[in-house]
Amino acid sequence: xxxxxxxxxxxxxxxxxxxxxxxxxxxxxxxxxxxxxxxxxxxxxxxxxxxxxxxxxxxxxxxxxxxxxxxxxxxxxxxxxxxxxxxxxxxxxxxxxxx
Amino acid sequence: xxxxxxxxxxxxxxxxxxxxxxxxxxxxxxxxxxxxxxxxxxxxxxxxxxxxxxxxxxxxxxxxxxxxxxxxxxxxxxxxxxxxxxxxxxxxxxxxxxxxxxxxxxxxxxxxxxxxxxxxxxxxxxxxxxxxxxxxxxxxxxxxxxxxxxxxxxxxxxxxxxxxxxxxxxxxxxxxxxxxxxxxxxxxxxxxxxxxxxxxxxxxxxxxxxxxxxxxxxxxxxxxxxxxxxxxxxxxxxxxxxxxxxxxxxxxxxxxxxxxxxxxxxxxxxxxxxxxxxxxxxxxxxxxxxxxxxxxxxxxxxxxxxxxxxxxxxxxxxxxxxxxxxxxxxxxxxxxxxxxxxxxxxxxxxxxxxxxxxxxxxxxxxxxxxxxxxxxxxxxxxxxxxxxxxxxxxxxxxxxxxxxxxxxxxxxxxxxxxxxxxxxxxxxxxxxxxxxxxxxxxxxxxxxxxxxxxxxxxxxxxxxxxxxxxxxxxxxxxxxxxxxxxxxxxxxxxxxxxxxxx
Numbered sequence: 001x002x003x004x005x006x007x008x009x010x011x012x013x014x015x016x017x018x019x020x021x022x023x024x025x026x027x028x029x030x031x032x033x034x035x036x037x038x039x040x041x042x043x044x045x046x047x048x049x050x051x052x053x054x055x056x057x058x059x060x061x062x063x064x065x066x067x068x069x070x071x072x073x074x075x076x077x078x079x080x081x082x083x084x085x086x087x088x089x090x091x092x093x094x095x096x097x098x099x
Numbered sequence: 100x101x102x103x104x105x106x107x108x109x110x111x112x113x114x115x116x117x118x119x120x121x122x123x124x125x126x127x128x129x130x131x132x133x134x135x136x137x138x139x140x141x142x143x144x145x146x147x148x149x150x151x152x153x154x155x156x157x158x159x160x161x162x163x164x165x166x167x168x169x170x171x172x173x174x175x176x177x178x179x180x181x182x183x184x185x186x187x188x189x190x191x192x193x194x195x196x197x198x199x200x201x202x203x204x205x206x207x208x209x210x211x212x213x214x215x216x217x218x219x220x221x222x223x224x225x226x227x228x229x230x231x232x233x234x235x236x237x238x239x240x241x242x243x244x245x246x247x248x249x250x251x252x253x254x255x256x257x258x259x260x261x262x263x264x265x266x267x268x269x270x271x272x273x274x275x276x277x278x279x280x281x282x283x284x285x286x287x288x289x290x291x292x293x294x295x296x297x298x299x300x301x302x303x304x305x306x307x308x309x310x311x312x313x314x315x316x317x318x319x320x321x322x323x324x325x326x327x328x329x330x331x332x333x334x335x336x337x338x339x340x341x342x343x344x345x346x347x348x349x350x351x352x353x354x355x356x357x358x359x360x361x362x363x364x365x366x367x368x369x370x371x372x373x374x375x376x377x378x379x380x381x382x383x384x385x386x387x388x389x390x391x392x393x394x395x396x397x398x399x400x401x402x403x404x405x406x407x408x409x410x411x412x413x414x415x416x417x418x419x420x421x422x423x424x425x426x427x428x429x430x431x432x433x434x435x436x437x438x439x440x441x442x443x444x445x446x447x448x449x450x451x452x453x454x455x456x457x458x459x460x461x462x463x464x465x466x467x468x469x470x471x472x473x474x475x476x477x478x479x480x481x482x483x484x485x486x487x488x489x490x491x492x493x494x495x496x497x498x499x500x501x502x503x504x505x506x507x508x509x510x511x512x513x514x515x516x517x518x519x520x521x522x523x524x525x526x527x528x529x530x531x532x533x534x535x536x537x538x539x540x541x542x543x544x545x546x547x548x549x550x551x552x553x554x555x556x557x558x559x560x561x562x563x564x565x566x567x568x569x570x571x572x573x574x575x576x577x578x579x580x581x582x583x584x585x586x587x588x589x590x591x592x593x594x595x596x597x598x599x600x601x
Contacts, residue, residue, distance in 0.1 A: 015194040016201070054397035060185070060405045063165035066129050069136030069150070077146040077154060077263070087145040088260035091196045093245070 004033040017092075103380070104359040108351060109283075111358030115323035117285040118331060119278040119350070121229075122318040123296050125271045125306045126239060127170045132267035133238045134161030134204060134401075139269065141242075141313075145262035153267040155200030160400055163188075167269040168211070170305040171236050172406055173414045174271055175212025177299050177421075178231050185405045186211045188236070188398040196261050197240035205272075207395040210235035211404065217299075218423055219291045221284050222445045224437070226423075229292055230276035239268035277331075285321070285354060287445075290347035293317050294447045295422055297343075301450055302419040310341050311486050317346055318371075321353045323361060332357070333367040337381050340374045342483045343447045349374045352381060376481060429453060433462035446470050447483070454490030460497040468493055472511055476518065487518050496524040506584050509533045535584050539591065542575070542583060546595050549574040560596040568592050 006029045013020045020028065074087050083090040106114075129139050135152035151159035175182050189207035215231040242265050247257025273296060281288040297315055300306040307314045322334035335357070337349045357367050371384035420428070426449065430440045433456070443452055448469045455465040469484060473493070477484040496513060499505045505513060505528065516527035528534050549571045550557045559567035571592050576583055 052397065054399060055187075055403060057402075060403045062162065062402045063168065064131075064136065064162040066131050066164050066166035067136060068131050068138050071137050071147060072149055072151070072154075074144055074146045077149050080156070085260055088244070088262050089146070089196070091259050091261060093247070093258050 004029055004036055103356055104363070105352070105355035106358040106362060108355055111323070111354050112283050113326070114362060115325055115332070115354075115358055116279070117281060117350075117354050118322050118324055118334075119275075119281055119285055119289065120320035120334070121273075121275045121278075121289070121292060122320070122336075123273045123293060124239075124316040124318075125174070125273065125296070125300050125308070126314045127167050127269040127271065127305050128307050128314075129164055129166045129170065129269055131164055133164055133167050133236070133269035135267055137267065141265040141268060143264065145264060148264040149266070153199075153263055155198070161204060161398075163401060163404065164269060167236065168404055168406070169410075169414060170269075170303070171211050171234065171271050172411060173303050173418065174273075174300065174305060175215070175234050176411070176415050177303060177418055178212065178215040178217055178234055178273065180212035180215030180231060180234060182212055182406060182411050183209060185209065185403050187403045188401045189395045190398050191237075192394040195240075196259065197243055198238075198266055199241075199263060203238060203240065204398055204401070205237035205395075206235035209403075211406075217292070217295055219288060219295050220423065220426070220444065221291055222287050222441065223284070224441065225284070227278075227281065227284075227288055227291075229278055229288075232274045232276045234271050234273045237270050237272060239265050239270050241266040286347040286351040289317075289319055289350040290343050290447070291445075293346050294343055297447075298422045298425075298450065302422070302425070309486070310343065311482060313341065316341065319346060319350055319353075321350060321357070322367070323354065323357050325361070332361070333369050335367065335370055335372050335381075337372045337374050338384070341376075342481075344478075344481075344483065345374055345376055348379055349381060352379065356381070433466075435462065435466065439466060442466075442470055446474055448474070448485075451485050451490055451493075455493045455497075458491050458494035460494040461501075464497045464501070465493065468497065468514075472514060476514070488514070492517050492524060499524055499528065503584070504528065504534050506535055508581060508585070509535060533582065535582055539587075542579070542588060542591055543595065545575045545578045546571065546588070546592050549578065550592070550596060557596055560593065565593065568596070571596075 006025050009025050009029045009032065010020070013025070078084040078087070078089065081089045127139075131137060132139050132153065135150040137148045137150045137153055140148050152161050172182055186206060187209040188204050189209075190202040191205045191207070192202045194201055210233040212234040213232070215234075217229045217231060219227050219229050221227060241261050241263040244260045244262075246260060275292075278288070293310075293315070297308045297310070300308050300315070309315070317340050319337045319340060320334045321337070322332035324330060324332050335353060337353060340346050340349050353372070360367060368383070368386065370386045372381035373384050374381050426440075426444065429449065429452075430437075433440070433452075435443070443449055443466055446469070451469055452462070452465050455469065456462050473484045473487060477487055480487070496505070496510055496517070499513070500507065500510050512531065512533055513524050513527045516522075516531055517524055521527045521530060553571060553574070556567050556570050560571075568589060572585065572588050575588050575592065576585060
């Protein structure tokens with residue numbers, strides 16, 4: 001069984017600024033646990049001689065020329081923001097420090 | 100905040116060996132961002148140089164900027180690195196609103212360039228080879244402004260405002276291996292290393308490399324190893340160091356601070372520290388452990404980068420002269436003594452001098468102004484010299500001096516005007532009325548008047564006491580309001596004193 005706890009889900013929800021009810025936390029704890037368990041199965045069968053499968057399609061070097069395209073207007077950029085001020089996204093004060 | 104105890108620098112070096120490591124971020128000057136076709140231009144109206152990719156909007160997909168990859172390979176080659184046959188992007192996951200996606204696209208275990216070295220010349224002429232672990236591609240983050248805190252910093256802020264114009268700007272992060280053996284030159288090595296990286300990216304033409312604008316940023320890791328212990332100390336990582344001068348000061352400060360703590364039996368906290376230019380100190384930031392878990396995983400939205408050998412060879416052939424070779428060439432071309440040249444290099448002014456000479460100034464005059472008055476003014480203002488004036492402006496100033504329009508003293512005033520944004524040197528001369536009075540007629544009249552007013556001085560000069568002329572020269576310069584060439588005044592004073600009627 002997975003080691004995902006309800007506390008971890010609640011913490012993650014806080015970090016992601018997603019409001020979850022206790023019922024949602026409970027069901028997500030089970031679902032996330034099941035996902036993690038399934039991923040763990042992959043680790044169990046993936047031996048070192050198996051190449052990584054993050055990029056299964058044999059495509060490489062897909063580039064874009066360095067040419068300026070269209071940008072959003074400030075109004076468009078901020079249209080999905082819960083709060084904006086002075087043309088910028090307004091976010092809660094963050095404990096910690098600048099990256 | 101009480102000033103932390105510092106140990107005398109020399110004493111600290113007797114007890115401990117400083118061990119260094121640097122992470123330098125270089126913003127590439129491509130036309131567009133790393134993964135979107137928004138203009139790579141930070142500034143202007145907030146949140147206007149953005150596309151759905153830069154805002155991490157659902158359904159948007161990043162695509163790699165080809166030019167940024169070419170620039171990164173060139174930089175890797177210039178750092179003597181191997182270029183990876185296959186390299187991949189990775190997501191560095193963290194919760195912080197400077198990027199809207201909750202992750203930064205970076206590179207993790209498959210960087211584009213790895214294992215190189217850079218030769219760095221110290222002020223005393225010693226060359227230190229700095230080992231490079233890797234150089235990898237990533238995107239810059241947005242700009243946060245903290246509101247409500249008393250100092251505008253994060254402590255006590257009520258909320259923050261985010262501008263994503265810088266989010267997605269292409270970066271190369273250059274990571275050194277652990278650097279031993281810098282010893283007492285550790286602060287100078289730090290400065291010389293960053294300066295060398297700056298020279299390299301400028302020569303490659305891949306970055307504007309202005310530290311004061313954040314185009315080039317240095318995080319300096321430092322720890323102290325007790326002499327003879329063979330044990331690595333706990334390191335701190337100093338951030339926010341945005342001039343060459345600060346890099347040197349910050350390292351010196353951290354050595355003194357850590358030494359005092361260790362000597363008093365304390366322990367160093369592994370943490371980031373913020374450099375404060377105004378106080379010349381660092382302050383504690385976020386505790387940092389080696390186990391910081393960013394949950395890196397390969398970026399599924401981007402495909403591996405596998406540069407062809409042809410491309411790598413093409414870029415290798417196009418590499419500019421290595422900084423060490425360039426220095427040798429310039430020193431010979433300029434005819435400087437070793438001391439003069441080292442003075443220029445140590446001041447980090449080689450590029451400025453080169454550009455000033457290219458703009459028509461004589462090497463000696465360019466050296467005199469950049470390492471003299473301009474360096475002095477920069478020091479007073481606590482900024483790098485290059486941010487005060489351009490090479491063209493300095494060349495124009497020197498031209499005015501050589502044409503006799505300005506004396507050195509007047510030129511210093513003109514320089515002040517140029518720095519204050521009053522226009523080109525010629526414009527400042529006009530607007531401030533600073534041109535030298537070269538009409539000997541006006542000078543002679545003033546000299547005769549001054550000599551007549553000071554007959555005792557006149558007598559002394561005639562007796563051969565030439566130094567007495569100073570009083571008259573001073574009076575004449577005052578009468579001319581400084582707009583006379585002192586050397587010419589002196590010449591004329593002696594001439595007039597000896598020819599004027601008794």
